Amino acid sequence: MLCPGCGKEVAEADARCGFCGSSLSPGKLSSAESLPNARVAAPSGMPERPARRSGKALASFILGLLPFIPVVWLLDLVFGTGAATLHPNLNFINVAAALLAVILGHGAKASIRRSGARLRGKGMAVAGLVLGYLWLAGFMLVISVSAFIDHSRVLANQASTVGSLRTINAAAISYAQTYHRGYPPTLSDLGPPKAESASVELSEDAAGLIDEYLAASLKSNYRFTYIAGAADSTGTIQTYAIHADPMEPGVSGKLHYFTDQTHVIRCEKGKVANEHRPPIP
Secondary structure (H helix, E strand, C coil): CECCCCCCECCCCCCECCCCCCECCCCCCCHHHHCCCCCCCCCCCCCCCCCEECHHHHHHHHHHHCCHHHHHHHHHHHHCCCCCCCCCCHHHHHHHHHHHHHHHHHHHHHHHHHCCCCEECHHHHHHHHHHHHHHHHHHHHHHHHHHHHHHHHHHHHHHHHHHHHHHHHHHHHHHHHHHCCECCCCHHHHCCCCCCCCCCCCECCECCCCCHHHHCCEECCEEEEEEECCECCCCCECCEEEEEEECCECCCECEEEEEECCCCCEEEECCCCCCCCCECC
């Protein structure tokens, strides 16, 4: 006879099916069949459907690995041949990839938990989450440190520029007292003698009162513009003005400076300073 539950051939003397456990007695149901919502065991010989990998978990893991690519390029740029180049948009792409790795990783874990073992890939989801959070934390740290370094560099440049203006003011006074022709016609006149010059003696054209970088009008990422006043009838220069402006406004410095024969240093934020701006504290 055939089992009414699974259709397998069984002996007539059997009370229950040896394959699915269904009752073979007419008019009687097994305990599993008596329950409307009971789950009937799958017939033997039919393999269960294997769990499939979660696409979200795989995507989270791949996105978590994505930021490694520019890191490898950067290492090659620093320690290798120097042929590698980093595109400015890579920073945005890396942050987006890390953020998506975290979002998809959480989504994958939730889907796997609700799937009842029909989905697999929890390990990949966890790896994507860990990598995503690590990259996000690393990016935040790099941004914070970079901002701190940039701010410190700006403050250092500005402080050095103020010191350089004081040095020029003191050198201008010393020049006027030494050569009795007033203030120097150019900033280079306060600098050291040229290296290729046959004579190393100091003179009114090379007074040696400031260093070669300041005499060349460039120092601490600031450009110095020296403007001598007109000479009087005796050939004496009684006035001068100096502008000190960042070479990259907002990057190498945020303040513009001005000073003159009064030796008062004034500053202006975001634009060229003049004698009408307030003095520095």
